[in-house]
Each structure stands twice: as structure tokens, then as C-alpha cells.
Amino acid sequence: MSTRLRKVAVGVAAVGLVVVPLGLGAGYALDTPAAPRASASASAPVAADQGFPQLTPAVASQLDEAVQKVMAEAEIPGVMVSLSAPGKGAYVRAFGVADKATGRPMSTDLNMRIGSVTKTFTVTALLQLVDQGKARLDDPIGKYVSGVPNGNRITLRELAGMRSGLYNYSEDEGFFKALTSHPRRPFTPQELLAYSFKHPVLFEPNAKFYYCNTNLILLGLVVEKLSGQKLNDYINQKVVVPAGLHHTLFPVGAEFPTPHSQGYTDQTATGKVEDAAGWNPSWGWAAGAMISDLGDMKTWARVLATGTLLKPATQAQRLNVVEALPGTGYGLGIFNVQGWIGHNGSLPGYQALAVYLPKPKATLVVMLNTDISYKGSEPSTLFGEAITKVVTPDHVFSLPAQSVTGH
Template sequence: MNIFTYTFSVLKPSSAFLVLSATIIGTQLSAQKKIDSYFDHLLANNKMMGSVAIAHRDSIIYTKAMGYADIDTKLMNNKDTKFRIGSITKTFTGALVLKAIEENKLQLEDKLSAYFPEVKNAQKITIRQLLNQRSGIFNFTEIEGENEWEKSFHTQKEFMDFFINKESNFEPGTEYEYSNTNYALLGFILEKVYQKTYAEILDEKISKPLHLKNTYYSFEVDSKKNEAISYNIQNHYIRNGVTNFSNHPASGGITSTPTDVNKFLFGLFHNKLINAESLKIMLPEKDGEYGMGITKFQLGKNEFYEHSGRVENYFSDYWYMAKENLGIVVLANAINIPTEDVSKALTIHAYNNDPVLPDFNKTAELSTKEFAEIKGTYFTNDKKESVTISSDGSSLVYQGSESGQDYISFNFKTKNTFEYETIKLVFEPKKNQFTIYQDEIIKVFTKNAS
């Protein structure tokens, strides 16, 4: 019962943020030990496996890898382990499209009909609208059965056939709506104008000029190449479903490392890939606005450019402070806390403040004793499904075992009742059970089933 689907949001919480000191730290040993302790704490509490990096100007000032890249072979994540970066791919694609415009291969006002006239409203949709997520084209990742469809290789024509009959959600240019299809189409357009594959274009225009040795596009994950496998977090780690990334072309298929993503961001913002005029066009003007593969948000007086992503259970996030030349990158192959919490801890560390170690044994409403009665891993009677209940330090977290199952933070209603949108969890601690109510579905899970 895969009850949740992932949707991208360009808005960041407006919660209080520490006032940052004026000076970014170097590599003080005492500060490094404190941030190391933060990540050791996450790993010890089964909250994250992955890799992170902080860059100041063009130098990496902190890296940390934790957990396994491949649990079966006991291969550990290290600073060179590569992760699928999900929708951060869109920032790379946005830069490639603007590079193509600089090279007179494309124009922002070119119509989609020049390349794919079969797409609905193609004669009205421009390259600019695809980049800004204002085309109205249906998001292919929301098509029923997409989780199964994406497991197999598909050609460009098969990809087009998969979404082509879906109606547009609105008239082009009239609204904003995030759609992975927009960037998939941009990748196909790049292939047409350059007469090369997306992988070749990425390598020629970005990876080689910036010397990104661990950044590329391929169809399948290969742990023998030090590529991390993604996992769901249960009472143990469960391997996530296998995706063929031919189905996430220029929208979510790139493989990289936190160090390489930071190098890319520095190169992008310092005109090593596109010129200053193109960068200005690419960047959003307002907070919460989607630019061309990049968003913008404000925390206190601090201005960040950002994109996050998820594909399988690879979660990714970058924050870039252009005025300070500070880059924060988080790539995870297993996680059940918000990546923004990790990004915030890294930013705080960069300004020589100590990150807080969350208490994962309680929630904001439940004490350690009360939460202990309901946390743990639960199973259906046939043992085909399992759910792990944990805490992110504030809210109750639900993590299912099924392929593609997102973790979700539920809202407290009463001591034993929690809700997320129309879904309700009701716990019975004395029976070691909870019941999930979703639409017409009612299902009981029991803890510690033998």
C-alpha cells in the first residue's frame, strides 16, 4: 500500500534561524568534532546514510560520509561515493539550455512545436515556459503506475507515448506548476540541437570544463563504481526499488557527489559555464519563485539559492549563498528527517555555531515514555508489509517498506491519534498495534510480529 507520492515545493519553512556570525570558519578542529558528532548522532539513530560537503569560495572546508553505499557487500559511503541527485539535475539542465542559447542553438521564445509538435499546446509553449515550470504539461511522475513503469528501460518515443495523451493542466504561461515532464523535454531538445546524447552534452559542457570526475548521467546504478544504493529505513535498511534512469533523463537522472555539486555551483555563479547575463536570466527574482532550474528563499537576513530532489529514496538538497560564496550540499541514500534540517546544521557550522543534536526518542507533544509505547516496526498479519514509526525530533515519522515509499511526518491530534492530510493513524499501545485509515482502506499493523 504505497500511500504517499513525493511532490517538490519551492517554499522553505519560515521558522526562526540563527543569526550568523560575520566570519565563515576555516577548518578548526574543535568545530569539526562538533559537526562530526551531529552526523554520528544521525547515523546511530538510523536517521541518515549519505554524504555532505561545505564549500567556501572554491575550496571544500568540510566533508562527511556516513553509513553504507551497499549494505550487502558492506561497502561504506566515502567522500567519492556517487549518489543520484534527483531534481538537482534540473539546475544542470537549466545551465545547459542557457549555454545552448549562448551558442545560438536555441532561443528562449522558441516554441515546443518546433521539436515536439505532438505535445498538447506545443504551438503555445516556449522554452522559457518549460524552464520556469509554466507550461501546463502534465507531470509524468504522477501518472498511475509510474513506479512500475520506471523500472524498465524506455526509449524517447516510449517516454513520449507514456504522457502524451494527458490533458494540459492549464493554459501555457498562466500559472506555475512543477512538472518533471518539462525538464525531460528540455533534455530531448538539447539532444536534437546538439545531435548528441544528454550524457555527452553534460560531459562536454559541464563535467569536463569544471573537472567534475564524479558527475555523469547513466541509466542504472552500479555499486561496483562506488555508486550508492538507496534504502528505506526500517528496523533494518531495506533496499529500495530499482529505477532505470532512462525514465528521468534531464529531470532527475544525474549521478554526482557533494564536492562535485559544490564545484558546479561555484562554476555556475562565477560565469565558468554561462555568462553573467545568462545567469541573471536563470535566477529567480523573488523568494519562493522558480527560476530556470533553481529557486530562492530567505532565512532571516540570509538569501539562499536552492534546489532539492528525490528519486527512489535518494534525497538531495543544495543551498548556495551567492554573496558569501558558501555552498551546502546534502546527498542521502537513506533518510527519514528533512534534508533542510541537515542543510541548516551545516550552515550553522559554517558560521562557527554548534548544531543541536535532536532527541529522537520523543516528539513535541509526547514524552520519551509516551513515545516509547508506540515507536518501532509494525507488520501486517501476512508480514508482507511493514512500517517503522520513529521521530524526527519534533514529529512522528511514518516510513513504509514498499518501493518508492516516502517517509512522512504526521501531525499530532491526540495522544494516540496522528493525521496527515486525509490519512489517520490510531495507536493502541497495549495491543502493540496501530490502524491506518485512508479513504476506504483500513489496515491493522502489529509491532514485533514473529
């Protein structure tokens, strides 16, 4: 996910629109005209394409400067970046340290927690099952999961599009205390839903956009029911492997393959910065528990945006976004930010951004080892903005400081 655990607003970053840690973030509600239940509104506007530059040494030097400036200003321990486009070369770098205690340098082969980028895997799993005829996007969630407020009216489409009106469990005070008091404890999906369902619904289904982790927990349960498999098994076998990913994992607990970076967060019981590498991400589950690396995220950004695991008509529905903020739209578990398609993520100690620009077939991935915001902005968004200002000034990845972040 991508913003802070308890921010009142989540960012459109997680590009994901948002991203609250995991988004642990608070929810972000936006009044937009109710979209038709069967389809979303038009895509977010994008500027005229002026091309993608050759990634020459001179451009690489500009990118180095831009990345290092963000690092210095936001006090980022370490970051890795991958930027490429066919015929234009590649920019792959690691800066800073992976472990502040030992000074171990950040490198481009480290495993990282990806927070709300997990949402793109969960929704892909759901859409695969829709393609198999096992469900319809306009089925009510109550058909698959009992006890959901408005469950007979909220559809799978509205859950995936962040328009359900359900309360975001990660904004609940009791949840925050439980997580920060014992960050290594496991949570079950049912426990997470209980934190949400004790609150009244926020609005009628499809009336607004509101980034909410509760939606993805429910979709994870739907995937399990339709597939007859545990969510982690289904995603690892039916999404990760077919996508050609070799270092991507949906963990069942706190396991964290080596080599990995340590991760630094201030989302703690004391408010002091701690290393969260050993925390259990089960509280994010279908919304934010996964692990990956730079190379796999580059591959996934392309697979996700081009829809190679889905039928073309289903992919078209996923990419049919509703404008959430100027220049930014959200489809079915995916963002379109000034033309860049993908998601961002944030989990205590880690942030990620994996996006794709269709015309030049460009891929941008940023992974860093802190989720501590800078002047209200997600660090992953700051890097995305700084990098795209250099290479795609007509498509600058920009998200409002208090918008949705992707945890």
C-alpha cells in the same frame, strides 16, 4: 528528483524547490501572479548577511552533532557532507554505512545518484545553445517537439521555470506501476511524455508554478535537436568536462561506476524497503538520471551559481527567480532558498543537495543513500536546515515539508 514518487505535493526542496524523487514526486502547484514571459519576478527575499564562521574544531563539533541528530531521528543509513568557504576552512565528513548488508562505511569518495540536480545540467546545456544563437528562450516548444499540449504557446523559458501547466508524468498511476513493477527496465523520453500527455493541461502557460519532470524531458529533446547529439553525450562533453568535473556522468542505462553506495527506498511495488542501486534511472532522463560525487558537486554548485559556462546576461536570466514560497524562489532550473542558490535531488535510494551562498562564496553539498521521508520532509532538506542553522543562521535552508522536492 526530490520527493516521493507519488506525493501530491512536491517539495521546494529539490532544491530544489522541489524534489520529488527525481523527482518522482507529485507536482506542486502554486498560484503566483503571472510573470512576464520575457523575465521572471524579483528574487526571493533573504535576510541580512551576518557573515560565515571559521570552520574551527568547535564549529565542526557542532556540525557533527547536528548531522548525527538528523541521522538518528530520520534513520538515515549513510550521509556525506561538504561545507566550505574561501578563507574559512572546510568541513568534509562521511557518517554511517554505504551498505547495510555488509556494514561497509560511507566514505567521501563514493559515487551517488543525484536525481533532480540533473535538471541544472540540462538547463545549462539549453542555455549554452541559446548563447550560441541556436534557440531563444521565448521560442514555443512546438517549434522543436510536436504533439505537446499547448505546444504553440508554452515557451522554453516556461518549461525551465516550471510554469508550463503540463501534467507531471511521474505522478501518473500507470507510470508508477510500470516503474515499480520492473525498476530495471529502460524508459524512452517518448514513453515518459505519453504518460503526461494523456492528461489535460493543469493551467494556462505561465499562470502558476508547478514542479514538473515533464518539462525537463522536453528540454532534453530540444538540446538533442539543436546540438545533433544524444543528450548524455552533449552534457558529458560540453557541460561536465568544461566545468572540471571528473566523477560526474550522464548514464545511458543502469551503469553505476564504483565505488558507489547502495541506496535504500520504500518507493516499491510492495512498500517494503529495497536496495535501488541497480535500478535503471532512465525514467528520470533529463530530469534526474545523473551520477556524481561529493567533490564534483562542490565544484558544480559554484559553477552553476556563478555562471562560468554562460554569458553573464544569460546567467542573470537563469537566476531571475519567481517567488514560489516565502523565502524561496525558482528561476530557470535553479532554486534560491533563503539566499542559497542551487538544487536538490531525489531518486529512489538517493538524495542530494548542492547549493552556494554568494556573499561568502560558501558551498554546501549533502549526499545520502536513502530517499525515505521523515515526517513528510525530505532528508536532504533536514540536513540542509540543520547545517545552515549552525553556520548561517540568517540564511537557513528551509523548505516546507510538503513543498517541492528535487528528484
